[in-house]
Amino acid sequence: MPRRKKTFLCGHQGYGQGCHRCAQVRTAREKHDRARAEKQERKQEWEASFAEDPIDLRNLPDHVVVKARAIIAGLMTSRNYREFGGKRLRHDRFIISIPVTRNYRMLCRDCGTFLVPEEVLSHEEYNVCKPGS
Numbered sequence: 657m658p659r660r661k662k663t664f665l666c667g668h669q670g671y672g673q674g675c676h677r678c679a680q681v682r683t684a685r686e687k688h689d690r691a692r693a694e695k696q697e698r699k700q701e702w703e704a705s706f707a708e709d710p711i712d713l714r715n716l717p718d719h720v721v722v723k724a725r726a727i728i729a730g731l732m733t734s735r736n737y738r739e740f741g742g743k744r745l746r747h748d749r750f751i752i753s754i755p756v757t758r759n760y761r762m763l764c765r766d767c768g769t770f771l772v773p774e775e776v777l778s779h780e781e782y783n784v785c786k787p788g789s
């Protein structure tokens with residue numbers, strides 16, 4: 657027995673209880689909304705994570721933030737800054753400059769037994785703040 661096509665309230669035609677075309681659209685929209693909500697959530701988690709940093713890492717590219725955090729964590733577990741390629745500044749021996757990426761450096765203050773991260777600077781900012789060069 658051939659099934660009769662019917663016209664749903666939405667105007668689409670088809671078989672069965674409800675309109676499959678509208679159901680598909682609904683599913684796609686729900687999937688899209690869910691993905692958007694998850695993305696929003698990840699974004700909020702990422703924004704919130706900056707509150708945990710000992711120095712302000714906002715406004716830095718994401719990959720710089722991730723690398724800077726790895727260095728900070730390493731320094732906190734008393735790893736030597738030289739392991740990260742850090743060097744003392746010539747004009748201020750208490751400041752240690754650690755390369756984060758090719759374009760970013762972290763400045764840390766030598767407090768004797770430990771290093772205190774002070775800021776992450778881009779290569780341009782770093783060159784501007786470096787006196788006598």
Ligand SMILES: [Zn+2]
Pocket residue numbers: 664666667668675676677678679
């Ligand atoms: Zn429909």
